[in-house]
Amino acid sequence: MSCAQAAIDPGLLRPLAADDSDTRIAAILALVEAAPEEAQPVLQAMAGDSLAVAGERVVVLGAGGRVFDAASNRELTPPPAGIETIGINNRVRRELASALAALRLFSAEREVRWQAAQEVNQNVDAKMLPLLDRALAAEKDPKIRARLQLAHAQASLGSTDAAVRLAAVKTLGESSDPRVRQLLLPLTEKQGDTWVEADSAVRAAAGTSIRSIEQRLAWADNLGRAFTGLSLGSILLLAALGLAITYGVMGVINMAHGELLMVGAYSAWAMQSVFRAHLPGALDWYLLAAIPVGFLSAALVGVLMERIVIRHLYGRPLETLLATWGISLFLMQVARTLFGAQNVEVANPSWMAGGIELLPNLMLPWNRIIIVAFSIAVLVAMWAILNLSRLGMFVRAVTQNRPMAGCVGVPTGRVDTLAFGLGAGIAGLGGVALSQIANVGPDMGQGYIVDSFMVVVLGGVGQLAGAVWAALGLGVFTKFLEG
Secondary structure (H helix, E strand, C coil): CCCCCCCCCHHHHHHHHCCCHHHHHHHHHHHHHHCHHHHHHHHHHHHCCCEEEECCEEEEECHHHCEEECCCCCECCCCCCCEEECCCCHHHHHHHHHHHHHHHHHCCCHHHHHHHHHHHHHCCCHHHHHHHHHHHHHCCCHHHHHHHHHHHHHHHCCCCCHHHHHHHHHHHCCCCCHHHHHHHHHHHCEECCEECCCCHHHHHHHHHHHHHHHHHHHHHHHHHHHHHHHHHHHHHHHHHHHHHHHHHHHCCCCCCHHHHHHHHHHHHHHHHHHHHHHCHHHHHHHHHHHHHHHHHHHHHHHHHHHHHCHHHCCCCHHHHHHHHHHHHHHHHHHHHHHHCCCCECCCCCHHHCCEEEEECCEEEEHHHHHHHHHHHHHHHHHHHHHHHCHHHHHHHHHHHCHHHHHHCCCCHHHHHHHHHHHHHHHHHHHHHHHCCCCCECCCCCHHHHHHHHHHHHHHCCCCHHHHHHHHHHHHHHHHHHHC
């Protein structure tokens, strides 16, 4: 039940039931100013359509038909007759939301005050200045104070004192919020032959503040594109690492490599479906199970491709290219038959939702941050395999001189199979990551095969460092070209 916790002057409550919206709004502001602690439960009841009138008395409707006096918090027994609920329109409801947000600025919990400060910034006017002054005097958290100062400056734009408006415009110029720019723009414009802002100093300061905000917004926009490009480059890196192995070891131009991404992505969808059906309580962790499944599924497909088709075509690049192109069409048709031609939904786990807000127009999503970190982990593992393991030594030997490697006892045929499986498995990991930021469908791999080959060519065959720079550079360049 929401009701007042201490006595309130009934004279402050009765105007809440007035027919006129202006009177109600004035009553809300007066109640907030006069009794902020006692006002909150009353206004919550009003917002929840639980505030009513019974004659001259304002009451709160509780659970089970109980009725409480809004002024004194006493239960009324028996309930009075003639109770009429106080209905509110959208205008009053907006003012109620702003008033309640302002009251939460005095909460003991830091997170509640932070959320309230953000809400107040969305809808503030000069009538809230006294409450904002009190909140600023009491607030110690620098981040919340900065938000409150912006709200105070927004409310001060309507002041009749040019000096107050000038100070407010300068304060707003320190913001990076696109909405603040929209607030300042009218101050530099004319209505007919008359300036909206009469004071020339305020107009000049508004222009300076707008340019400052636009510069920060442009920087944030470029940083956002660069980060999105890095996440795209991370996907390209995972795809290109596998392609670099198969091309470097066997000289095979694998046109079906994009479909290995698709296999990994569908593995993520399959694990999501299994967890949803059999382990709904652990659904958030399906992605961790999808990582080994995606790797093994794509690796198995790669091994089958190599053993059944590609091993018979070594040394014939044109036939290999045509054969792998045919395999890619076959894999796409298999996906359409098994999963349908439409895209399937792969949801982000809850721990990948949201992001880090660096600026009002710059959010770094957790899913892309985790993809970049995952790509780094795979890259490190790949380096360790190629440089610290027996398989890696064999792969490097076959890449550098296949005939001599065979002469000294390296099983080149087995190395080819394992290398192809490893490259395909890494592509599968790329597909698992890609499923978190892109649509999963039968044709999804077609959009990445050309870019993957570009990464291999730009970075150099067998050059991990070159592949990293090429993938990240191509990803960032692509996003800036897209605008």
